[in-house]
Amino acid sequence: MRTTSVGVFRIATIGPGDVSGLMNLIGSGTIDPRSILAILGKTEGNGGVNDFTREYAVSALCTALAPQLGLSPEAVEQRIAFVMSGGTEGVLSPHLTVFTRSKVERPAGPSDKRLCIGMAHTRDFLPEELGRSAQITETAKAVQVAMTDAGITDPADVHFVQIKCPLLTSERVAAANARGNKTVTTSAYSSMAYSRGASALGVAAALGEIGSDVRDEDVLRRYDLFSKVASTSSGIELMHNVVIVLGKSTSSASEFVIGHAVMEDAIDAAAVVSALNSVGLGLAPQSIADRELVNIFAKAEASPDGSVRGFRHTMLEDTDISSTRHARAAVGGLIAGLAGTGAVYVSGGAEHQGPAGGGPVAVIARLSD
Structure with missing residues (x-):
């Protein structure tokens, strides 16, 4: 077979x-x-x-x-x-x-679900489409294509969706203005958050985590709308979304497995432990008799309400260091301590990626069989 x-x-x-x-x-x-x-x-x-x-x-x-x-x-x-x-x-x-x-x-017969991967691209976006419904809709379509490419039919088998998305530059804003259109923001830095957020809502819509009636004004405002498996990252080097779906399927003969959990905030150690346990791992050291840690993927952000578990944080008020850099360091340190390695993939900016101030965390482990 x-x-x-x-x-x-x-x-x-x-x-x-x-x-x-x-x-x-x-x-x-x-x-x-x-x-x-x-x-x-x-x-x-x-x-x-x-x-x-x-x-x-x-x-x-x-x-x-x-x-x-x-x-x-x-x-x-x-x-x-x-x-x-x-x-x-x-x-x-x-x-x-x-x-x-x-x-x-592989010989025919019953099999457990193993790691699978699928990829898709959206079309190129116009600058005025970033952070808005067009990006949400096109991302949702690409997620479904990537699921098919991975051999996944059940959204519950999707454990992590990594997206690379565009951002605005002054030239891109000017190009939109020349056509008589306004971009969602004129700030290149703010556009990163809008693009990440819209892309994450596209994942949520594709997987049925939210309804399909998401509006432009919901992006970066309705933080009750989010995906539990989306991880989006903005970059200047492209104008489309690259979508990678990681999940499990019985059609995969991989020696790897994947699981995930959702961090409620930046210090949610229990969620990281839960994600490790979901693939049969415990705390550091990272390997046991029949499996070993390969990598952990997580999102991190400074809670937008300015507090963590009732105590004020200053990440959003620091004009010397970006809040995303604070968040990556904090969440990265937490995960590294629990996993026993700093070679983990922690990405900043978790708008609509998990609950506000939190984010998804996925773990891949290699099985000895």
């Missing part, structure tokens, strides 16, 4: 342009470059509008993989889903997570 096998490889990097770890795995035959479907990375930039480490990392990866695949670097970027998340504050460690997918033969 033909089925899919998904592989996951966490690779440390010494800088945003470091591709040596990936190339070593390709050179040794551990990774077939033709099987690479997606690469998620944490880079040591500021995670803001001017964080060029993200584009630099993608450029380095595409240049390195191009001769391996017999393609141009531009064609590599179209073939593989690249999601680079800037910001490794505190104990977070820069790294790549490479996902591969290939067809394999």
Whole structure:
């Protein structure tokens, strides 16, 4: 019986342009470059509008993989889903997570659900569509396409949806104005939140977590509307959404499993433990007799009401350091302490990604069988 096998490889990097770890795995035959479907990375930039480490990392990866695949670097970027998340504050460690997918033969018979992955792209957005219903609707469509690509039919089997989405620049705002249209904001930094939020609501709509009647004015206002599995990250390097769906399916013969939980706030250690337990893991050290931790993916944000469990925080009032950098450091430290490693994927800005001030946390583990 033909089925899919998904592989996951966490690779440390010494800088945003470091591709040596990936190339070593390709050179040794551990990774077939033709099987690479997606690469998620944490880079040591500021995670803001001017964080060029993200584009630099993608450029380095595409240049390195191009001769391996017999393609141009531009064609590599179209073939593989690249999601680079800037910001490794505190104990977070820069790294790549490479996902591969290939067809394999497996004897017919009952099987438990294993890790599966699917990918899709939206169309390019006009600047005035970012943060609004068009982005929500198109993202929802892409999530459903990615679910089909992953072999998932039940939304309950979706455990993490990673999206890379665009942001506004002064040039993009001017282009909209020239057509007689207004963008949702003229601030490039604020547009990152609008784009992340609309993309997350698209995930929620696709999975039935919310109704389909979401309005433009709900974005960044109706925080009671959110997805429990969405993780969105804004970048300057694209004008469409890249959608990666991670879940479980009986059609997968992967040696990996995935589970998730939802953090109610930035110090919700119980949710992190629950996510670890969902794949049969406990607290650090990260491996037990028949399984080991591969990576943890989480969202982080400063609670918009200015408090955590009744006590005031100052992350939103600090004009020296962005609140997203505070949040990544805080949540990253919490997860690293519980997991026993700082090489975890924590992304800042969790608008409509979990309850306000919280966010989803997903864990991937490798089974010994």
